[in-house]
Every structure is written in structure tokens, then in C-alpha cells.
Amino acid sequence: MTDSFDTIVLGLGAVGSAALYQLARRGDKVLGIDQFDPPHTLGSTHGESRITRQAIGEGEQFTPISLRSYEIFRDLEAQSGAELLRITGGLMISSPSSGGIHNTADFYKNTLRAAKKFDIRHDELSAADIRKRFPQFVVRDDEVAYYEYEAGVLSPEKCVEVQLALAAKLGANIRVNECVLSFNESAGGNVSVTTDSGTYHARQLVVCAGPWVSQLVDPQLSSLFQVQRQVQFWFDVDKCYDSFAAGAFPVFIWELSGSGKCQSMYGFPALDGRSGGFKIGTEGYNKVVTTDTVDRNVSADEMATTYEKQIRPFFSPAVGPCIKARVCLYTSTPDTGFIVDKLPGHDSVIVCSPCSGHGFKHSAAIGESVAELVLDGSSRLDLSRFGFSRFDKPISV
Template identity: 45%
Template structure:
């Protein structure tokens, strides 16, 4: 009987099985697909990372640990995971609301400064002079973090799972978990193939977590598809050595974000925006609305990113799992203190996922974690209106 079963081996689950295996825990990881895959929340080649966190300083210690863990993994494996080419957060005049923050740029600067992270505040003219890739209108304010950049999610998941296996974890892929049953002193996990009893279970099922949680927990999460687009670098000036990753907070409220063209990855500048109105069942599938890329370029990319051409090189759909305050969920399930729900969600979790994996592994082995996970308790969340 394993000590711990981890269900779902994407961003959070692959980090956790690796951390548990490194601590000598007898751990079984199960995934319905074969991660890394492109069906959930962890694909699209790159994720922005930043230590000055607009979602709040609660998160900075997590991403600091993630960077440390990924650098160690790079040294152990030779894999290329983390590229710190800088991150630029821009905010239009009169804009600010994003990801649960009332003033995303101010929170970015404050969280960075409170942890001694190097950040530079820039006005519109300074942005245009220093980063000509951004047509910042007068009144735009910005913050440049040289130590931000991007991370490669598929490569991270693959490296974490390889490391977990090397440290003795048992990994089952292509095996869907059907149900969890609370037992006296443990949990029974039923899959399509077998039944496993374990001391503890950790549910890291990402957009599918609602299928394995009681209704009062499932109702706290909404799954919304997002479309990612790679546009032609028409001017050739949008490579990772010339341009930082960026987030641009707009009035709406909405935002665009992006990563420059990276050698060896899809040849284009990756840009996305966000939508929170169309919710889906992750098993139902989703196709990007026709014309979505053209609209994104016409309305938001063309006017703001000069030199990025309208030709779409690639599109992809990826799923956000969203909570009422855009924060994470790390807590035991009601009536089942043996099962922990772990969701680094709401569209900003990848950069924190290795830190979350480490903290949850500490919690399970030592009874407490270095980084405080209390802000992610389920009790603070509300179900969206209209859902019971």
C-alpha cells in the first residue's frame, strides 16, 4: 500500500510526486493521459514567470522556490527549463483590475520590493525608448523585472516525472481515476484498472477536479477555455534576446500577455488574452471561435505590438480553472482529512507549481510547510452566482 497516491500529474502533480519521492515517500502517481499532454492547463510551450507578483506578495515565496527547484533540476538533467530574459508589466491609464488585484501594477511593484526583488518603474516614454516592441500610449505605466522571464511547462513536467521515477515513484499513465472513498485511516482510490488503498491522497486533477470532489467543493471552480495565438514576427525584432515576456493590463478589465519568439519553439510571437464568460466541461472539448486570432490581432496586438504581423502561425486552446478570488486551493476535502485538494489555478499557477509541490510534500511528511498555505483554504471561496 503506497503512503500517498497523487491523482493528476500535470504542473502541480508532477512537482509533488517528485518532491515526495525525493523525501523517500512511497508514492504512486496516476494520470488519465500521458503528461505532458495538450488537453488540460499545461501546454503551449511557455509560461511567464515573475517574482514581483501582481496577484499579491503571498505568492512570491512560492515562485522563488520554483525557480530554485527548476535550476536544480536543470543542473541534474541538462534540460532547459527557465529563461530569465525579463518580464515587463504594463498598465494602461485608468486600468488596473486583474487576477483579483485592484491595481495589478502597484501590487507587482509592492510585492517585488517587499521581497527585495529588483524592479524598475517606467513611464510610457521610457518603455518606448527601451523596448520599442511596445507602442505604449501616453499615460501607460510599467514595471520591468530583469529576473522574470518564461519557463517551459511541458519540459518541466517531463523532467519532474523522470526525476520522480528515478527517485522511486511509481507512475501510472493512461489510467483514469473514477472515485475516492474515505476509509478509517486512509483512502480508497478506484480507477478504470484497479483499486488502491493509501494513507493519503492528493487530488491534482486541474480542470477535471470537479468530477472527483463533492458538489459543495466542485461548485467553487469554473473551467474557462482560453485561446493562445502565435503571430508572425514580421520585423524580426521580437526574439527572446531582444524582448522580455510581458503582461499588459487594459481597461475592460482585460489584459494581453505574451512571450517573444524562442529559438527551437514555434516560430512566432505568442500572445493571449483572457475570457471568463464561457464556461465548459473539460471532457466536452472546445474549439476556438473562428476568427478569434484575427480579432485579437486587429483589436489588441496590431495597435500595441508594432512589428508583430497579422499572420497566425499557430493557435492552441488551454483551460483555466478559476476560483472566486482568482487564488489557489490547497485544503483537505470536507469530511475527508486524508484527501488533499491541490489546485494552482486561475491562470497564473504554473510559476508557483514547483513551490506548491514542495510545500505540500513538506506538509505531508513534516506536518507543516515553510511557505504558508493557509491563504489557499477552501473556506474563503464562493460559488459563482447561479451555481449551487
């Protein structure tokens, strides 16, 4: 294999696989490198399911990115024959008294605003409506919901697999189980990337390292990316499978009352048959870790506590205890937004981190935008709010 490329993509998870595929589609001579063999279970892109939705409460700039991603995921399905996106409908529950925040203050109001602005099919439900339509949720009288018809579930591992396979078919070079140790930009703007197996050269480098990104950028930038331990829990629905199966049960985000970011919970229908369980996640932002130090085990105590706190008060008593749990990693910026920008001081290095726990649904279109940035110098979708310079601290190298 030659060691010179147009572009190197470092990291082949959710967004790296998308960028690699999109670059290969456009005829770029591209190399993708990953320290593991994606999809794998050590980063941010595992656990069988990710919520996708169209009206995005994290900020208006995200809705066009999500809409474009829907189109790309459908196109990937058509090319591969794999089922990547399953429409289940999505319920976002909140209340005027809810102190819960899902990623952003005003998540619920912003979601409604985006739905109206972008003409996204939805209903607004009172507590009585929720009880009638989705009796699986034990809501309080002051709780309301936004129901989105086209929300659904993406299969993260399959999306990565399909994009890597299509990229390879289009001529992309892929090196797995090879770790990037460092990269350097020459005065002329070319980049050399050194791994534990060799050195490669390219005109541009795209860094899609997920929770490892802070280890690859300068120390003053690395503090912008905090890594948090998150747990995905599956609960036994054997006794109530019909009401938790896809078709009967929507994906949901529930802003619970109480204060603080960790009061939000989200979940999915039972996707893996009667014995597969239904999955929820609670968002915890206070456990900052690193990829090396994170505890990847989930204790019996943690599972039992989650059942008592997140399942028993909010769902039918027929839902049984936790049957499995997996640790996954969020990478959060201070404003929970993304970084898709040139690395300060480097003209030929783009850092791409669609992170903070809500990036998967956008990853297909972010990959496409990155390919446009690399090849055309600008992207059709507006990425202007994803720059390094938005943070208060002076960022320079």
C-alpha cells in the same frame, strides 16, 4: 506491482508531477496516476511557455512561493541538464486610467509593493522610457511599466517531463492512461482509489486534477472551480524577428484600458526561431466550459479578430497574421487564489489546485509544500490563504 502505498498522487500535470517528485525525494512510497500520458495537450499545462516573475501582484503571499520555485527549477535543471527557465526580463504595463485587471484588482500596485518589500530588482518606466527601451510596444502617453530583470519563461511540458523522470528514478510508481473513477476514505483514515484498471490503497491521497477537479469533489465544492476556455495565439514575426526574439523582447503583461477582466493580455518573445511566431494570450473569463464540452478548435475568425484587436493596435505593423493557436483551460476560484487544503470531511485527502491562470510559476514550490504537508503535517511556506474555509458559502459535507 503492489497495490499499497504511502501516498497516491492523482493527476500528473504541473503540480502533480512536482508533488510526486518531491514525495519520492523524501523516500515516500508513492504512486502517481494520470488518465493521459503527461505532458499532454488536454489540460492546463501545454503551449510551450509560461511567464514566471518574482514580485507577485496577485497577493503578497505568492512572492515567497515564486522565489522558492525559481530555486527548485534551477535545481531540476542541474539534475537533468534540461533548460527549463529562461530569463528574458518582464514588462508589466498599466495606466492610472486602465480598467484592466490582471487576476486581481491592484495587480500593478501590488507588484511594485512586493518588489520593494522583497528587494526584487526592477525599474519603473514612463511611456517615454518604454518607447525608448522597448519600441515594439505601442503605448499611450499615460501608460507606465514595471520592468523586472529576473522575469522569464518556463517550459511547462519540459518541467513536467523532468519531474516525472526524476520521480521514477527515485522509485515512484507511475501509471499513465489510467483514469481514477472514485476514491474513498475509511473510518481509520486510509484511502482507496479505484481506477478503470484496479484499486489502490494508501495512507494519503493528493488530488492534483487541474480542470477535472470539480468532477472529483462533492457538488457543493465543485462550484468553487470554474473552468474557462483560453486561447494561446502565435503571430508571424518573420519580418521583425530580431526585435521579437528572446534577448530583445521581454515577457509582458499589459493591463489595457477598458473595463473588465478580459482586458488584460500577456505574451512572450519568439522562442522557436524566425518561423515559430510570438505568442500572446488574452484572458477570457466569460466562457465557462467543462473538460468534456470545451471547443478545442480555434476558428479562422477568432484568429483574425485577435489580430485586429490585440496585435494591430499594440505592436509594429511588421507583425503578421496568426500562424497557430491552441486552446487551454483555466480553473478559476471565486477570488482567483489557489486551493491547497484538506478536502472538507476527509483527513487523508489533500486537494491541490494552483489555478486561475497564474499557477505554473508556483507549481514547483507548491509540490514541495504538499510533500511537507503529507509527511510533516505542515509546510515551511505559508499556505494559510489557500484553504477552502475562506469562501463565504458554508462549505461542509
